[in-house]
Amino acid sequence: MAKDHFKCLRCSNTYELEADPDGKLKERICPKCKSNSVRKLKAQ
Numbered sequence: 617m618a619k620d621h622f623k624c625l626r627c628s629n630t631y632e633l634e635a636d637p638d639g640k641l642k643e644r645i646c647p648k649c650k651s652n653s654v655r656k657l658k659a660q
C-alpha cells in the first residue's frame with residue numbers, strides 16, 4: 617500500500633499515512649499538535 621508523507625508546518629513533525637485510493641485531497645491534522653497546517657510531501 618502506498619504511503620503519503622506529511623509535514624506539520626507548526627511543529628515540524630513528519631508522519632505518514634496510507635495514500636487515499638481515490639486521490640482526493642483531505643484535510644490533514646497533525647497527530648502531535650493537532651494543527652491542520654500540514655503539508656503533503658513528495659513520495660520517496
Ligand SMILES: [Zn+2]
Pocket residue numbers: 624625626627628629646647648649650651
Ligand atoms: Zn504539529
